[in-house]
Amino acid sequence: MIEIAEIVTSADPKDFWRNLRQMNITKVVSSLPRGSLDWRSLSPTDDPWSYTALAIHQEKLAEWGFETSVIEDSPPLDPIRFGLSGREEAVTHVIEMIKAMGRLGIPTWCYNWNGATEWLRTQQAVVGRGGALVAGYRHSTLDHNDLTKYGHVEPETLWANLSWFMERVLPVAENAGVRLAMHPDDPPVPEVRGISRIMNSLEGYDRLFEEFPSSANAMTLCQGNFTLMTDDLPAAIRKYGNEDRIAFVHFRDVAGTPEHFVETFHDEGKTDMLACMRAYDEIGYSGVMRSDHVPLMSGDTQDVPGYGRISRHFAIGYMTALREAATSSGGLQ
Incomplete structure (x- = not known):
């Protein structure tokens, strides 16, 4: 059964958590507990990726009826x-962190290899449907001769360092029962300000799984990025699903190209979202998927662009209906 989840943080208003439970969301994706942990405090020596920090945060979420399914955050990489x-x-x-996740029964770690800039947007208030504000990316806005402090970084340097990393963490992850779910580069362009990007194509993922065939090596299938990488996203879902490489899903959509796109409501982008949900059902995907990068609707607020709360309510309802349509024996035609 496809599980619909949502990302939560310590800073969320608890009305939002209450709304999630009312929408029957029980699985959650969590950042590392970097902020206040209610009345229980940690000593300064407890890093947010430590067992103690994660255990206290997991217990807090469990008090609300939430099961932590994914950590979507990392120590400095x-x-x-x-x-x-x-x-x-x-x-x-x-x-x-991976050992702690294994002890706590948290099965998936979402991480990425797009260093220096992480996920990047150049626009935060593009006017979308009905006046909703959406984030976007325009590659030409950036001065790519203005290098980051890391200078020029070639693709093979990133691959070599990824190999060094995998050699050390994959055996730990296998033993802990944790899957490493590589998120694609966002945006999936070849280079940003001198920093190459290697997880920006299906070919990049094919190389990832060929070079590191461990069952603990998996992906976060972020649809907003994958739909910019391929003209047939449902086929990509079936391909990687049949290879058992999809550990986590970001269910979202965009309009445009890798060099210039805007985020959209879940029902108005370039992707056939019902066809995608059917593809997950066909491969027997039973992991979690969460909404991602929603527009900012009137009357709402957001701490991070793309994470308004009202629009996530809309997204969860839309995803729930698509799941029912995709898994129903009658289905929608």
């Missing part, structure tokens, strides 16, 4: 991505 001094310490933090 740039020293590892770019092969810098300090990467040995950085990888020990990742290993500590």
Whole structure:
């Protein structure tokens, strides 16, 4: 059964958590507990990726009836991505987190390999349907001669550092029963300000799974990025699903190209969302999927662009209906 989840943070108003439970959301995706943890405090020596921090945060979520299914956050990864001094310490933090997740029964870690800029938008208030505000990306807005502090980074450098990382963490993940779900580069362009991007195509994922065939090596299938990588997203879902490589799904949509796109409501982008939901059903996907990058509707607020609360309510209802249509024996034609 496809499980619909939602991302929660310690900073969320608890009315939002209550709304999620009212919509029958029991599985949640969590960031690391970097903020206040209610009345229970941690000592300054407890990093947010430690067992203690994660255990307290998981217990807090459980008090609301939530089961933590994914950690979508990480200790600092740039020293590892770019092969810098300090990467040995950085990888020990990742290993500590994976072991803690295994002990706590949290099965999936969502991470990415687009260093320096992480996910990137150049626009935050494009006027969308009915006056809703949407985020967007225009590649030409950026001065790509204005390099980041890391300078030029070639694709093979990133692949070599990924190999170094995988050699150390995949055995730990296998033993812990945790899957590493690589998120695509966002936006999926070849380079941003001198930093190459290697998870920006289906070919990149094919290489990822060929070079590191461990069952713990998987993907976050973020539809907003994948629909910019391929003209047939349902086929890609079936391909990677049949290879058992999809550990987590971001169910969202965009309009445009990798170089210039805007985010959309779930029912108005370029993707046939019902065909995608049917593809997940066909492959027997039983992991979690969450809404992602929603427009900001009138009367709503957001702490991060793309994470308004009212629009996520709309998205959850839409996804729930699509799931019913896709899994019903009669179905919608």
